Structure formats: structure tokens, C-alpha cells
Amino acid sequence: MSEITDIEQEIVEEFEIFDDWMDRYNYLIEISKDLPIIESEYKTNEYIIQGCQSKVWVNADYKDGKVIYTADSDAIITKGIITLLIRVLSERTPKEIIDADLGFIDKIGLRENLSPTRANGLLAMIKQMKLYAIAYKAKHGAN
Amino acid sequence: MSEITDIEQEIVEEFEIFDDWMDRYNYLIEISKDLPIIESEYKTNEYIIQGCQSKVWVNADYKDGKVIYTADSDAIITKGIITLLIRVLSERTPKEIIDADLGFIDKIGLRENLSPTRANGLLAMIKQMKLYAIAYKAKHGAN
């Protein structure tokens, strides 16, 4: 499997062909259909991410030394963004996930979504995904 | 005795010859010596005027239908200003005092002292002097 940075680069290139925000959003809507959906038993308040205008649930399993994410959201663009995050971070070792700097978010123009507004939870999502990795690392001594 | 407005006019003319603030203040310092001083028994907190940076005491007696003011202050310019007020208002009927609009204060450049700052109590002084007149009017049915 390619490095995280390779996947990030791939995404950046995919986005470069859009010269318009509507195309980018349409693309996010399109890929939102690929999101590995969280099992419905986890769609509870316990798995919800705070600080979003949309509801976002994220879960993480651990298999063969790698973290596998599933998620869902009631807003479609948010779903598309999580799909990107999962494409980059899922099936990685905890260490890879913890170390990822996710510069692609900035490059594809979603940077303002990283601001600490309460409107969208991108920052909170990333934090939660990293927390899972940290937890698994601690639990399994994995790297 | 001349009208209140005549005395006011007199004061305005006296002040016109000064083209400099220091002269005006020197004049106020000079006339402060003419202030009819309040009896020491009245120099108590009861007779003090609130809202001044300097202490001001004012008393009013009533004789032959007229109000006679005495006063004192620990600041000299303030004393000079009261001296002017007394020159205009003392030995008048309550009605004359109540009706006086004291436009001369503005004309001699002391207007800013009329602002509701807490620094100087010119406004409070005038209010207190008028209150005495109102009280005597009520008490003696004078006019």
C-alpha cells in the first residue's frame, strides 16, 4: 500500500482538475457514497463527534496492527470529507496515523474548515481519528 | 437691585477683557476672597455637595422674602466660581433664583464645567442652590 503522503498527493491531483467549487462539492457528494458506513449499533451519542453542525459518528477497529475506520454523517459534504480522511488514514498503523500531518486538506481548499468554528467538525473528526490510533497504540504497544 | 440678567451681563463684560485663561483664573482667585463664608457649624457632611473633587459646602438663609447664600470650598477656583454664583443669585426671591437660566456660565467659558463629570460640582452646586430656593418657596409660599 502506498504511503500516506502518496495518497494525499493523489487527492490533491484529483482536485486540481476542478476549477470551481461546485465541481469539488459534487465530487465530495459523489465519493460520499463510498464511505464505509459505521455499524448502526455505534450510531449512538457515545460515538458522535462534538462541535459539529452536522452529526458525525466515527468508529475504529483494530486488525493485524492496523486501524480500520467506519463513519457516517447526516450531511453529505461532511460525509464526503470523512471519506477522504478514511481513504488517507484507514488501514494504517497507529504510528502512521498519529504522525500524519494531512497537509492535503489545506491544498484542496478545505483549510477554512479547519478553523475552530463550531460549524463543522473537521478538526474534531481528525482529533477523534487520531485519538483512536493513540488508544490502540497504547493498548497493543503497536507502532 | 439690578435684574439677574444685568448682573450676568456685568460678569460677562468683566471676563471679556481677559484674553487668557490664566487671567480668568487669577480673577476667580481674586474674587474668591469675597465669598460670604458659611458658618463653621455648617461645614459638615450634611451641607456638603456630592459629586465634586473639591469639597463644597453651601447654606441658605431666608430673610425678608429673599434667599441669602453662604458657602465655602477647599479649592480656590471652585470658591471663585461660587462667589460668582452668589453674586448672581444671593439676595433674590426664590422665584428669581428658580427661573434663572445662568447663561453667563457658558459665555465666560466655564461651560465645560457644566458637564456631568464627577470632577467638578458646578452643576451640583447650582442644583443645590436652586433646591434651597424651591424649599423656601414651598415653606413660605413666597414667589
Add this chain to the structure above:
Amino acid sequence: MFDLDTIRKDFPVLQQKVHGKPLVYFDNGATTQKPRQVAQAINDYYEKKNSSIHRGVHFLSSQATIEYENARETVRNYISARDKAEVIFTSGATGSLNLLAFSFGEKFVKEGDEIIVTEMEHHANIVPWQLLCSRKKAILKVIPFNDTGDLEIEKLDELITEKTRLVSVIHTSNVLGTINPVEKIIEKAHNKNIPVCIDAAQSIQHMPIDVQKLDCDFLVFSAHKAYGPTGIGVFYGKEEYLKQLPPYQGGGDMVDKVSFETTTFNQLPFKFEAGTTNYIGAVGMAEGLKYIQSIGLNNIAKQEYELLTYAKRKFEAIGGITIYGNSATKTSILSFLIDGVHPLDAGMVFDKLGIAVRTGTHCAQPIMQHFGVDGMIRASLSFYNTKEEIDYLCRGIEQVKMMFT
């Protein structure tokens, strides 16, 4: 004469592009833009006049004091208060409501007492009362509203009991737009000798308010929603009440004599203005209110009503839009959902089209709970908005529908 072109020139911020598109600013309920006159007054102050007020004998300080007190007079005149001493400058509507909840609570509210608000309050008129109630073991009661967005004020008769100490109601809902019948509420409450506070944060900029005619006992609003600066607002109270209320914050200027043994407080309005006040904010606020007066509140109300009617008609024509708040008496606020579309998705698309609308719960979660929704899209219009801007929003809605449904 209402001349839109001239007016829009007064608002430089409106003349910009966002994401390459001309800005369409429909977030006036959150904060209005400021006319040049306001920014200029503030700038002048900083560049030519700045000085702390009230305590200085020097020229700049006494000028500043005069301007500050003139600003107070402008507010007094704007709301037709009886006396300047009844106008307290605060940090904003929220600050005012917290002042009231604390000071009124300390004086008049004890265990088991009741405060009444409405189901359509902004959080600013809920949480301070909840904090008070939890401190004093008092009870918060709620006048409900119906699905049209009108208060069921007949319920007030049952809600008021011997334990009721205060009724505090929103004048105009920041979500539903409803203009509540505060006159009737005041009448009902006064019949039982209960004072009433009006949250005028969303009405002061839209319609003439005369506190003496209304006979409300307290009234609050923010400058920044009335074409003025941030960080300043007003707490109006009838003198008879203000005299009885204990101070809220302690500090400079609100005291008379201070010693470690006893401290006495200054007279009104200063008793409630602790510390260095936002005197430049007050001057900016006055400038904003004067700007409103120069256009005329009746002209404003008329223009905004026209925009509202136009937008509603256009929304109906599009179809598939649910408007929340359909009172017969409402201001130019349109909260809505596009059927099947999450408000955040819509908001993100609108944003890229240069349209500033607000999405979310609008600091009024009980309204969301009432309608069983997680959030709404809100377009709140000002007199400086245009029908063309509404057309553009409608095209945006069509696009959103295409993308998400």
C-alpha cells in the same frame, strides 16, 4: 426618501467579492453591517479625541464625557425613555440580561419563586435565568408557541401565579421572525403587578419602540445588530426599579465612597457601569442609531416587509421549502429547510456562491426541539438588501436541490 443606491454606498463591506462572487449578506440577524458614518466616528475618536471619561478634569476627558453622555441621550431619545439615568450601557444584550438576572434575582427572587419566559427565547434570555434559578432554587416557566410561530399568550393567565416575580420575553424572534404581542403580555403581567423585560435585540433595528408607551419595565438590546459597533449594548430600566436593584459588577466609577469597612454606590446610571466603560463603543452606537433615524424606522419597516413578502413568494414558487415561522406579524427573517437537504450542506454551497446565510440552531435550541429539527437555514434581511439578491439566493436554492436531491 429611501434611495437604495445611496444607502448601499454607505456600506463598503457590501461592495466586496467572496469566493469570486459578489457578496450577498443575509446574516443581519447575527450582526448588521456598519455604515461609513459609524466607522468614521470611531476612527475620529481614536485619532483625535480618545481619553478616559468621568474622572478627568482635563479637556480631552471632559470632551469624552460629554460625547459619552450625548450618546446616552441619543439612546434615551431613540427608545423614548423618560430619563437618561434609566439608560445603562453594557457590553451587549447578553450582558444586559445577565445584569438583570443577577441584580433582580438578588433583590426579588427567593426559593420557589417563578420567572416566565417563552419557548422561542434566544439562549441569552434562557441561560441567565436558569443560572439564577439554580442558585436560588427558583422555577423557570415557559409560554409555548404554536406551529405557526405565534405565542399562545392566553396560557400566560395560568402560568402567572402569586410566585411569579418577572416575565422576560423576546420582542421579535431571531428565528421565527414573529413580532410578539408584548403590549398584551405587559398588560396581563401588570394586572398582577409583575414587571416585564423585553428582549429587543431583534426589534430595535426594525420598528419604532417607545418604552414609555409600551410601559415595559426593562428592555435590552445590542448595538452591533443595530448598525453599530461590537462590545456595547443597552440595559434600560424604569428608575423605580433601578433604584432598588443592587449593583451587578463592582469597580471604578460605580462607587461613591470606598473603604475596606463600607462602600457606598454612585447614583444612576453609574451604579451599574463599573470600570472604564466602552465609551468609544457608546459613541459608535449612537452614530448607528442616528443612521437608522436618518433613514426612518417606518421606511425601514416598509422596505423590509416588501423584501420579506417578495422572498416568501419566490420560495413558494420554487417549492420543496419549509419555512419555519409564518406569523401574520413578522420581521424580515426567513428560517427554512430545503426538503431532504441538510442545512449545513446548503450553507456550504451558498457560501461558495457568495451568499452569507446562517445555519444551525441560531442560539435557540428550544425552537429546534419544538419543530423536531437539528438546525435551520436562516436568511435575515436588512433594508440594504435587494430583490436581485433574493433572486440570486433562489437560484442558489435550485442549485442545492439539484446537487443534493
Add this chain to the structure above:
Amino acid sequence: MFDLDTIRKDFPVLQQKVHGKPLVYFDNGATTQKPRQVAQAINDYYEKKNSSIHRGVHFLSSQATIEYENARETVRNYISARDKAEVIFTSGATGSLNLLAFSFGEKFVKEGDEIIVTEMEHHANIVPWQLLCSRKKAILKVIPFNDTGDLEIEKLDELITEKTRLVSVIHTSNVLGTINPVEKIIEKAHNKNIPVCIDAAQSIQHMPIDVQKLDCDFLVFSAHKAYGPTGIGVFYGKEEYLKQLPPYQGGGDMVDKVSFETTTFNQLPFKFEAGTTNYIGAVGMAEGLKYIQSIGLNNIAKQEYELLTYAKRKFEAIGGITIYGNSATKTSILSFLIDGVHPLDAGMVFDKLGIAVRTGTHCAQPIMQHFGVDGMIRASLSFYNTKEEIDYLCRGIEQVKMMFT
């Protein structure tokens, strides 16, 4: 490099005439003047960027949020706080101290408990505690100062008891200029596990402050005394304490979930920032702090020390002047009386000479009581003042002496 000419050009307000005389602004303790950069940042905001923060997804709102949070970061950096969440924006130092007195009081102070302040506090650090003490039946205790103007901090050992809950002290006296040995006070209090609040309203603009090195638990100051705008200030608290304190004001943005049954609060720092904050004020404040940093606090301290020394020498040469506050460690504040002259008389003459000094009790009546005087004249100097201005003040003093003695 400290270049006075360049610096003074940044302050347009200084370049004016008052009563026909060039303005000499010596009232910096009350409020400082603002550099162009601050007025410009505020103006830019109103003309190009204004939008309410935190709750919007649209461009202007998210830009505004970013700028607001950047301002918080600027403050964090300026005081070397560990985390941005420890920096709360308030309406000013007074607002901050009232927040602390209320929230800390609710959580930690009960009947019979004690709070310690000093005899040289500004009213802002007295009255909130008096209000708390009278509500909770707690006791306010006082560290005295000697006639030189130095705290008798050895007395602190006796003052601290098992009932002491907090020590709140002024860092630098706004009257005496004394820079108090807060490190020692903090050490003594911490030895007994008592938290300490520092009122930095008169130090933040004069000397570097590192809250982590100081290890103070709370710190407050106002922007308007630090070359920033009015209506905004800072309440710093260690996260471990802020987490425990209940909210002060209720309203928008400080909540998480709101219903009439239960309301939960937002995380730090938002828990303490109710309502629409003064976001434009925050940006202006950051600009003011950056201006200070661009000159350098060490340069400022050096320059101001030179002015102070020069003025003291000149005052001595004139004679017949009593300076109050002669600590070996003091900032550029000179409170004095001209023997035999009422401070108001002197102040009125200075005013007509274009000199802005403050007269009165300077919101510190206990200091007046200590020295048995009704008021003082205060010249508080900033780095932008000049020796020529001090010479001019001294000529004014000579004139006053001639007129009144």
C-alpha cells in the same frame, strides 16, 4: 531601535492643540492613546470584514472567527500562557475581576472564608470582593503598605489562615507606581495551596509578564491601557481552575445543549464568553499588543524609567512638591501634591496649559485614606512622552505655585 519621532507619528491624537496649546498627554494610567495601526485594524474590520463569529459557515464569519482566535493566540503569546483555552476575552479588567469574584466565589467561598487583597488596590479589585463577601458572609483582609509605598508583605504570613481562599493583588499600583513583589506573594500563598490573582492592568503595558514563570493562577488586564481599544480585556486562568469554575454569564456560544430541563456548557474558553463577543475589540487589542512588541517591552521599560527619573529630579529641584509612592521599584507614575495647593486647582490650570493630568482619588480611595489626603495629581507617563513635556509640566507647576501660594 527606539526612535521617538517615528513613534510619535504613530499617534495622531498626540499631534493636536488643546486650548491653543500643544497637547501634553500625561494621563496614560487612565487610558493610553492608540497607534494608527490599531485604529486602522478596527476600521478595516468594519469596512471589509465585519461578521459575527463562531456560529457561521459562511466566508466572512469563518474569517472573523480565525481573526478572533488569532487575537487570542496573540494574547496567549504575549503573556506566555500555556494554552489558548486559558485566555478569556472580557469587557475589561473590571469585567475580569467580577467574573473571577463571582465564579470563584460560587465554587470556593463560603461563610467565614477569607480573601486577601492589598491596601493599594484599585476599586476594581476591592468592590467585587466586597460584594462577594457580603453575599457569602466572607471576610476581606488587607495587606498594608508603608509610607514609601511598599507592601508589608511579611504581614502576609499572619494574614493567611486556614480560611484563606484566594489572594488577589495589584501588580503595579495605578497611584503609587509600586511594582509589587508578586513572585514572593505567590510563593507564600502557594506554600499554603492558596491561588493568587494578579491585577496586571498597570503592568502589562510596561514590563514583560510570563504567567507560567510567575505561576500566578489568574491574571487580568484591559486593552485600552495597553494601546488597544475600549470595551475589551483579558481574564487569564490556569486551566485546572477554569475547568472547575462555574460560568459567570449565560447566553449564546457559552452553551453546548440548551433545553428548559437541562443546559450543558461549552468547553474552555467559550464557557466564559457569553453572547456576541467584542470580536473587533479583540482584533484591535491584538494589534495594540503587537505594537508594544514591535517596540519591545525592554525598550519601553528603559525609556519610561528614564522619563521617571528625569521627572523626579526636576520635581526635587522645584521643591514644595510631595510625591506619593517612592518605592525603589516603580513604573512611570508620579502622584503628587503641590504643597498648599488643592489638586483640582492645579489640574484646572494644567488643563488650560494643554497638560492632561488626572486629579482626584484615582479609584483608590484607601490610598488617599492612608496618606490622609482627599486627592492627588497624577502624571502617568508613556514611552511616547518626552523630556520636553516634563519640562513644560514643571513650568506649569511653577505657575500654579505662583497663582495659589
